[in-house]
Amino acid sequence: MLERTLAIIKPDAVASKYTGKIIEMLEESGFSIIGMKKIKLSKEDAKKFYIVHKDRPFYDSLTTFMSEGPIIVMVLEKENAIEDYRKLMGATNPEEAEEGTIRKRFGKNIERNAVHGSDSKESASFEIPFFFSEIELV
Numbered sequence: 063m064l065e066r067t068l069a070i071i072k073p074d075a076v077a078s079k080y081t082g083k084i085i086e087m088l089e090e091s092g093f094s095i096i097g098m099k100k101i102k103l104s105k106e107d108a109k110k111f112y113i114v115h116k117d118r119p120f121y122d123s124l125t126t127f128m129s130e131g132p133i134i135v136m137v138l139e140k141e142n143a144i145e146d147y148r149k150l151m152g153a154t155n156p157e158e159a160e161e162g163t164i165r166k167r168f169g170k171n172i173e174r175n176a177v178h179g180s181d182s183k184e185s186a187s188f189e190i191p192f193f194f195s196e197i198e199l200v
């Protein structure tokens with residue numbers, strides 16, 4: 063069954079001009095981009111998006127980072143999209159990510175790790191409508 067997941071190219075990767083290379087990896091891996099926009103989050107937006115991490119020690123630093131510059135938000139569609147995109151991203155910490163993954167190639171450290179992806183169906187159903195209405199998904 064076709065599945066949708068929310069992907070973000072984070073401020074570090076956008077600033078480093080890795081957007082094109084990351085999109086190429088997504089399309090070569092069989093994902094269809096059915097929604098995409100470039101936006102800049104406020105600190106408050108970032109806090110709402112990452113509310114699930116509100117009690118973690120990195121919450122303040124993470125939300126400052128995610129609001130420091132433009133990001134690309136995308137909805138990806140594919141069979142098994144959530145799990146397959148997590149595999150393509152690689153481990154949260156780029157030092158632990160496998161060769162050939164996005165975070166291995168483009169991540170700088172555990173926080174500035176180039177990309178985000180929904181980690182479950184539940185998080186996808188919170189994250190996709192956070193950024194996109196149904197008529198923006200084609």
Ligand code: CMP
Pocket residue numbers: 115120124154172173174175177178179
């Ligand atoms: P992401 O997949 O977007 O989910 C939460 C983010 O918090 C994660 O990627 C990292 O950017 C950041 N993060 C996760 N763990 C840590 C950590 N231990 N220290 C700092 N940032 C982290």
